Amino acid sequence: MGRSPCCEKAHTNKGAWTKEEDDRLIAHIKAHGEGCWRSLPKAAGLLRCGKSCRLRWINYLRPDLKRGNFTEEEDELIIKLHSLLGNNFYSWINHTHIANFVFLWEKVVGFFSDFALGINRWSLIAGRLPGRTDNEIKNYWNTHIRRKLLNRGIDPATHRLITDNTNNHHNNNITPTASAAANHNVNSSPEVTTTTTISFASAAPTPPSTTHHLIKHEQVEDDVKLRSDSPDRRKIKNTSSENQERCPDLNLELRIGPPRHHQSNAMSSSSYIQQHHQSIEFYQPLKTGGRNSGGATICFACSLGIQNSKECSCTTGLNLTGGKSTGYDFLGLKNGALDYRSLEMKYPQVKEAVT
DNA sequence: AACGACATCAACCGCAGGCCG
DNA sequence: TCGGCCTGCGGTTGATGTCGT
Numbered sequence: 001m002g003r004s005p006c007c008e009k010a011h012t013n014k015g016a017w018t019k020e021e022d023d024r025l026i027a028h029i030k031a032h033g034e035g036c037w038r039s040l041p042k043a044a045g046l047l048r049c050g051k052s053c054r055l056r057w058i059n060y061l062r063p064d065l066k067r068g069n070f071t072e073e074e075d076e077l078i079i080k081l082h083s084l085l086g087n088n089f090y091s092w093i094n095h096t097h098i099a100n101f102v103f104l105w106e107k108v109v110g111f112f113s114d115f116a117l118g119i120n121r122w123s124l125i126a127g128r129l130p131g132r133t134d135n136e137i138k139n140y141w142n143t144h145i146r147r148k149l150l151n152r153g154i155d156p157a158t159h160r161l162i163t164d165n166t167n168n169h170h171n172n173n174i175t176p177t178a179s180a181a182a183n184h185n186v187n188s189s190p191e192v193t194t195t196t197t198i199s200f201a202s203a204a205p206t207p208p209s210t211t212h213h214l215i216k217h218e219q220v221e222d223d224v225k226l227r228s229d230s231p232d233r234r235k236i237k238n239t240s241s242e243n244q245e246r247c248p249d250l251n252l253e254l255r256i257g258p259p260r261h262h263q264s265n266a267m268s269s270s271s272y273i274q275q276h277h278q279s280i281e282f283y284q285p286l287k288t289g290g291r292n293s294g295g296a297t298i299c300f301a302c303s304l305g306i307q308n309s310k311e312c313s314c315t316t317g318l319n320l321t322g323g324k325s326t327g328y329d330f331l332g333l334k335n336g337a338l339d340y341r342s343l344e345m346k347y348p349q350v351k352e353a354v355t
Numbered sequence: 356a357a358c359g360a361c362a363t364c365a366a367c368c369g370c371a372g373g374c375c376g
Numbered sequence: 377t378c379g380g381c382c383t384g385c386g387g388t389t390g391a392t393g394t395c396g397t
Contacts, residue, residue: 038382055366139364
């Protein structure tokens with residue numbers, strides 16, 4: 001049995017909406033609220049299908065929508081989120097030397113897999129841009145940002161520099177920027193040679209102060225912070241200035257290395273975090289929060305917003321919920337830009353992972 | 356002014372997952 | 377368990393605007 005049509009197509013208008021139709025739709029939703037889209041057109045006296053009404057409301061008529069051009073900040077946020085949530089994620093994995101690491105990956109960050117697989121990415125991105133719709137962002141991506149990235153020499157699908165491979169094949173497509181960063185890495189292993197947006201690596205538990213391994217994230221804002229950064233990092237920036245000119249805002253590096261200790265296949269992400277929570281850390285490569293803040297290294301649990309759990313043992317005294325935290329806010333969990341609680345409905349595994 | 360090429364974006368389409376009877 | 381409905385997604389289309397000749 002076939003699916004019944006969503007509406008009587010023969011008796012519905014199509015194409016651009018008129019002012020009168022808009023007014024009718026707005027008035028009806030103000031009176032009765034959203035939902036019941038299938039029955040809404042008839043109730044509102046509209047010759048439209050429910051689907052069309054829903055789209056018109058969500059993408060155009062909603063009062064909380066922000067109209068107008070995207071700001072530069074929104075541009076960069078979209079790029080970052082697309083690199084993070086876009087469907088390039090697993091294609092990136094395929095380019096790394098982590099075949100034997102995938103299991104661990106799945107265990108530790110498996111609850112991110114829905115993001116990583118590109119599921120609902122436009123709506124997720126839209127969720128971090130108040131007043132913007134997924135459709136708007138999708139259009140904007142296709143018309144503006146895609147070209148912008150191409151002009152920078154970046155493949156919009158993979159967020160990698162579009163370069164020949166002659167300089168990269170020994171380094172698994174590592175970019176000059178990432179190479180410099182890798183050289184700067186105190187404990188970087190030879191195997192750790194890949195580059196993209198987020199930094200992941202693993203190693204045996206070592207004091208945070210001596211390792212740059214593990215889960216590491218370098219923010220775009222680092223470029224700005226570098227102005228007041230150590231000579232060391234400035235040197236790195238200088239050595240990669242050519243690349244920086246081409247890609248000034250996507251200095252996001254991903255580092256992954258094989259685990260030094262075999263993990264039990266039965267080990268849950270939770271127990272893994274418990275055992276290695278000092279090893280799995282989001283590393284803030286730059287000091288944050290002023291002169292007394294020290295190196296802002298936070299544990300994985302804190303990064304997930306479960307810093308108040310027993311799994312948290314930040315030695316930096318950071319507390320993401322205390323309002324004084326200066327740790328890195330992975331995915332915006334702290335500042336609410338991406339509220340993981342809003343994901344509970346669609347990503348119950350997230351909730352499970354953090355409770 | 357007229358025309359075509361190109362860019363933009365609102366709207367449409369088909370599909371899939373969740374929910375419910 | 378199954379089938380239909382509802383909702384929301386990504387991809388695509390087409391009307392309209394803009395720019396260059």
